[in-house]
Amino acid sequence: MAIIELRGIKRHYLVGEITIKAIRGIDLDVETGEFVAIMGPSGSGKSTLMNTLGCLDKPTEGSYTLDGLETSKATSDEFADIRNDKIGFVFQGFNLLSRTSALENVELPLLYDRSGSKLNPKARAKAALEEVGLGNRLDHMPNQLSGGQQQRVAIARAMVKDPAFILADEPTGNLDSEMTLEVMSLFQKLNDSGKTVVMVTHEPDVALYTKRVIAMRDGAIVSDTQVKDRRKAADDLAAWKKDHAQLAGEEAAT
Amino acid sequence: MTFAKLSTASLRSIFRNKMRSFLTSLGIIIGVCSVIVMVAVGSGSQALIQKQIAAMGTNLIMVMPPRGPRTANRLTMADIQKLRTESSYISAITGEVRMGGTNIVGGSSYWSTTVYGVEPDYIVIKDWPVQSGTFFSDKDITSRAKSAVLGATVAAKLFPDQDPLGKYIRIGTTPFTVVGLLAVKGANAQGADQDDVVMVPLDTALNRLMVDGRINSIEMSAVSESLMTAAQSEVTSILRESHKLAAGADSDFDVMNQSQIIQTASQTAQTLTALLAAIAGVSLIVGGIGIMNIMLVSVTERTREIGIRMSVGARKRDILLQFLSESVFLSLLGGIIGILLALAVAYGLQRFLKTPTLVSPSVIAASVGFAAAVGIFFGFYPARKAANLYPIDALRHE
Numbered sequence: 001m002a003i004i005e006l007r008g009i010k011r012h013y014l015v016g017e018i019t020i021k022a023i024r025g026i027d028l029d030v031e032t033g034e035f036v037a038i039m040g041p042s043g044s045g046k047s048t049l050m051n052t053l054g055c056l057d058k059p060t061e062g063s064y065t066l067d068g069l070e071t072s073k074a075t076s077d078e079f080a081d082i083r084n085d086k087i088g089f090v091f092q093g094f095n096l097l098s099r100t101s102a103l104e105n106v107e108l109p110l111l112y113d114r115s116g117s118k119l120n121p122k123a124r125a126k127a128a129l130e131e132v133g134l135g136n137r138l139d140h141m142p143n144q145l146s147g148g149q150q151q152r153v154a155i156a157r158a159m160v161k162d163p164a165f166i167l168a169d170e171p172t173g174n175l176d177s178e179m180t181l182e183v184m185s186l187f188q189k190l191n192d193s194g195k196t197v198v199m200v201t202h203e204p205d206v207a208l209y210t211k212r213v214i215a216m217r218d219g220a221i222v223s224d225t226q227v228k229d230r231r232k233a234a235d236d237l238a239a240w241k242k243d244h245a246q247l248a249g250e251e252a253a254t
Numbered sequence: 255m256t257f258a259k260l261s262t263a264s265l266r267s268i269f270r271n272k273m274r275s276f277l278t279s280l281g282i283i284i285g286v287c288s289v290i291v292m293v294a295v296g297s298g299s300q301a302l303i304q305k306q307i308a309a310m311g312t313n314l315i316m317v318m319p320p321r322g323p324r325t326a327n328r329l330t331m332a333d334i335q336k337l338r339t340e341s342s343y344i345s346a347i348t349g350e351v352r353m354g355g356t357n358i359v360g361g362s363s364y365w366s367t368t369v370y371g372v373e374p375d376y377i378v379i380k381d382w383p384v385q386s387g388t389f390f391s392d393k394d395i396t397s398r399a400k401s402a403v404l405g406a407t408v409a410a411k412l413f414p415d416q417d418p419l420g421k422y423i424r425i426g427t428t429p430f431t432v433v434g435l436l437a438v439k440g441a442n443a444q445g446a447d448q449d450d451v452v453m454v455p456l457d458t459a460l461n462r463l464m465v466d467g468r469i470n471s472i473e474m475s476a477v478s479e480s481l482m483t484a485a486q487s488e489v490t491s492i493l494r495e496s497h498k499l500a501a502g503a504d505s506d507f508d509v510m511n512q513s514q515i516i517q518t519a520s521q522t523a524q525t526l527t528a529l530l531a532a533i534a535g536v537s538l539i540v541g542g543i544g545i546m547n548i549m550l551v552s553v554t555e556r557t558r559e560i561g562i563r564m565s566v567g568a569r570k571r572d573i574l575l576q577f578l579s580e581s582v583f584l585s586l587l588g589g590i591i592g593i594l595l596a597l598a599v600a601y602g603l604q605r606f607l608k609t610p611t612l613v614s615p616s617v618i619a620a621s622v623g624f625a626a627a628v629g630i631f632f633g634f635y636p637a638r639k640a641a642n643l644y645p646i647d648a649l650r651h652e
Contacts, residue, residue, distance in 0.1 A: 056565065056645045077569045084567020095562045095649065099270050111259055112567040157566070 002065075003164055003196055004030035004053065009062035011048050022048040023059070024219040030165070030198060035191040037207040038200045040216035047169070049216070050200050054087055054167050055079045067164040084112050088158025092170035094150040096142040096157075102129060103138040106157045113161065128156040132186055148179030155186055165196035172206050181240060184209045185233035209233050264580040268587070278548040279588030281541025282628065286592025286621045287599065288534035293617045294600045296527025298610035303519045307512060313479055314379065314512040315344075315486055317472040317493065321508060328497055328506050329469040331460070334373075336496045337472065343485035346375035346475040351459050351468075358452060360412035360423030360432075367408050369425055369452045371459025377436075379475045387419045387434030390455045398458045402430040405451040406438045423452075428462050430454065482511050538621070541588070542628035549581050549636035560640050561648030574641035581633025582626055589625030593618055 006028040013020040023045045030036055040046045051057035052064060055071060056079075064071045067086050074082065083089075088109075096105045106125035110117075129135055132152040142150050151171060158166050168187070172180040188209060191197050199210060207213050208231045215223040268275045319327035334349045341347075351371040358365050376382075377389050384403065394401050402423060409418050418432045439448040460467055476485035490509050497506055553560070560573055568576075600611040 051646055054565070056649070077571075080564065080567050080569040080572075083565060089565045091649070095558065095565070097559055097562060108563070109566040111263070112563070112569075112572060 002029040003032050003067055004028065004198070005063075005065040006052075007063045007065075009049075009052060009059045009064060011045075011052060011057070012060045022219055023052070025062070026219075026221055028214070028221065030196065032196055033191070033194055034196055034198075035187070035209075035211040036198045037210040037213045038198065038216060039202060039204070039207055039213060041202070043218075044216040045219035046200050046216050048219075050167065050169055053198060054089060055082045080112075081114060084109055085115065085161065086164040088155075088161070088163040088166040090151070090154050090158050090166060090168035090171045092173040094142070094147070094154050094174070096150055096153055098142055101139045101141060102134060102145070102153045102156075105142070105153055106160050108157060109161045124160055125156075128160040129153070131159075132156045146179065147175050148182045151175065151179070151183050152186060155183070155190075159190065159195065165198055166190065168197065168199040170201055171199060172201065172203065178237070178240060178244075180206065181233050181237040185237055188233050260575055260579050261583070263576060264583050267580060268583055274548065275584060275587075278545055279541075279584050279591065281544040282538065282585045282588030282625050283541075283592040283595060285534065285538030285541040286589045286625055287596040288537060289531055289621050289624075290593060290596035290613060290617055291599050291603075291611075292530035292534045293527060294596070294611040294613045295603065295609060296523060296530060297614060298604075298612040300520045300523040300527070301612050302610045303523060304516050307516045307519060313476040313482060314515075315474045315476055315482070315489060316510050316515070317474075317489065318508045318510070319470075320504075320506060326506065327468045327470075329472060330467070331456075331469065333493055333496050334469065334472055337474070337489060337492055340492050341474075341485070341488055343477050343481045343488055344474045345477045346378045348373040348376040348379060348473050349456050349469040350376070350471045350473060351456065351464060352470050353459070353463060356425060356452075356463075358408065358412065358423055358425055360418070360421065361414075361416070363412055365408055365411040367405075367450050367452055369454060369459065369463065371454055371456040371463070373456045375475075376453070376473070379473050382439060383437045384434045385437040386417075387432070389434050390453075394455045395457050398461055399455055400428060400430045400458060400462070401433040401455065403434040403436055403453040404432055405436050405449040405453075407447055407449040408452055409435055425452065425454070426463060476511075482513075486511055535624075538624060538628060542585070542632040545581050545584055545629060546632035546636060549577060549633055550639070552580075553577065553636050553640040556640075557643060557648050557651040560643050561645055561651060564643075564645040565649060570641040573643075574637045577637035577640045578630065578633050581637070582629035585625045585629030585633075586622070589622045592625070593622070 006026055009023055009026045010021070011023040013022060026049065038046050038049065048057070052059050055066070055074070059072065062072070066082065069082070069086075071079070071082060089095075097108070103122070103125050106128050107121045110121035110124060126135070126138060129138060132155055134149060134152055134156065137145060137149065142153070145153065155166075166187075171187075172183055175183060184206060187197055187199070191211075197210075201207055208227060208229070211227055211230060213223075213225050213227060214221055317329065317333075319329060329349075331349065334347060337344065338347055349372070353369040353371075355366055356369045358367060358369075373395060374390050374392055377384060385406075387403070389403055390399070390401060393399070402425070404412070404418055412418065412423065413421060418435065421432050423430050423432060436449070436451075436453070441447055454463070474485070474489065476482050486509055490505065493507055493509075494505060499505065563573060563576075597613060600613050603609040604611050
């Protein structure tokens with residue numbers, strides 16, 4: 001079943017007297033369990049598409065059905081509920097609340113839960129952090145965590161409400177190679193356990209860890225391909241660590 | 255979001271920026287504190303005045319020479335006599351003459367004080383018991399006895415180490431026997447020492463100590479509180495008759511009762527209290543503007559946080575309530591600190607500066623209510639500004 005169904009999506013902005021056509025008609029289906037990378041140069045409309053998918057922005061035209069729910073007529077409150085319930089966001093800049101512990105950051109979506117769920121927010125947040133391997137960092141503030149760890153907190157926050165899909169906007173843009181591999185292996189792990197992931201990136205290397213690559217240009221999809229030689233981030237991470245250990249050893253020897 | 259969650263979230267964010275929160279609330283703290291202290295000082299002195307005037311006597315009616323330009327004093331012993339025989343609403347009456355700055359010699363020292371010439375009813379009307387010895391009797395009056403009753407201060411000055419009863423003192427050049435000691439009365443509303451007096455029989459004072467024979471005032475007790483008005487008008491008509499005033503002519507005396515005296519005395523204090531409280535109230539509003547200012551800065555500064563909250567599902571209302579409750583909590587906390595500070599200041603004033611203060615719960619309640627209202631009023635605009643942010647813009651804000 002398609003979890004995301006875009007039909008004839010257009011998004012026009014009016015800047016002064018000029019209309020900017022950021023998206024000029026996109027049709028897209030994403031099935032449950034897919035791992036999609038959206039690629040394209042700046043100005044290709046991928047951020048706008050991202051905002052639309054994330055229910056942060058309403059398309060000018062077209063219909064967007066998310067998890068069986070038509071969203072084009074939603075009010076801003078309904079949009080807020082959809083974001084809370086169906087979408088887990090991961091951003092390039094992590095977007096954690098500063099001076100707020102990892103646990104409290106992960107609890108945040110549960111704070112705005114309106115479904116009346118009876119589960120203990122603390123316990124759920126703790127479980128989510130344990131799943132991303134930060135069970136021993138619950139009370140750390142964002143500034144006490146590395147970039148990779150911060151992004152893992154953000155991922156824990158994205159999945160704490162078990163959303164329909166995770167939407168990641170350049171999640172590795174601010175990270176070095178090791179942390180990138182860490183985060184990508186986490187995404188792969190989530191995806192292997194059945195979670196749908198949609199990710200915007202402009203790094204072709206990173207896209208190789210996904211299953212499907214959609215390339216955009218000038219507000220339209222120009223290619224939509226399945227990844228053939230899919231890489232395992234966990235393996236690459238292990239290899240990377242081995243290389244570095246060796247390098248460090250050689251340096252120490254000389 | 256439930257109220258409990260909302261409160262914890264706002265309190266958390268207030269305590270995350272302790273210094274700034276404190277400085278923000280400072281306006282409210284000072285405002286609330288000064289309102290409470292001003293009103294406390296005002297009503298404290300008012301209460302003191304009332305207490306002291308009540309201590310002047312029960313159901314007191316006073317006749318005095320008129321105040322203002324027509325100052326000729328026409329009160330005489332004949333007036334007192336006429337009142338005593340004709341009035342039906344008066345239970346006690348005394349004439350009073352005062353001789354300030356009179357030199358008294360007694361024991362081995364001397365003292366300058368006010369000598370009062372009064373009648374036996376004086377201690378009944380003034381509710382001022384004799385501590386030891388006796389007060390004058392009617393016989394002392396008619397016989398113009400040279401008996402004196404000392405106030406506690408005078409007794410202590412003249413006879414520091416001995417019992418003054420039975421001792422001789424000299425008032426001017428006339429010797430008197432001390433027959434009684436008055437109980438300690440303390441300071442009056444103006445801060446003057448009421449125990450710094452010597453009492454002598456009225457007739458003695460008029461005939462042996464004074465030359466002009468005018469009565470300074472006549473003081474009376476009405477039979478009961480309900481008959482005060484009747485007594486007052488009766489006294490007026492008897493005195494007008496005694497002074498042979500034509501109908502329609504101005505009285506050449508003033509009749510006042512206790513509540514009128516209290517009213518006159520507290521009116522000034524009340525006006526002053528209201529003025530001070532109003533000035534302090536202005537500082538509360540200024541404090542509110544301070545909160546609005548910081549909340550506006552805070553909204554800009556935390557735009558990203560607002561974006562994050564919106565992206566994980568906060569509705570406009572959640573953001574609005576969050577910022578609103580933050581400003582309300584800021585001003586409420588400020589209000590509470592202000593109250594504690596005010597209580598400390600009021601206590602300190604009373605304890606160390608002897609300024610009477612009266613902190614009333616209603617003023618505390620009103621100022622807390624006002625502080626909360628200020629928080630809502632001045633917090634609403636910034637909160638709405640935060641709630642109306644567009645999620646994407648808020649998220650992309652640097």
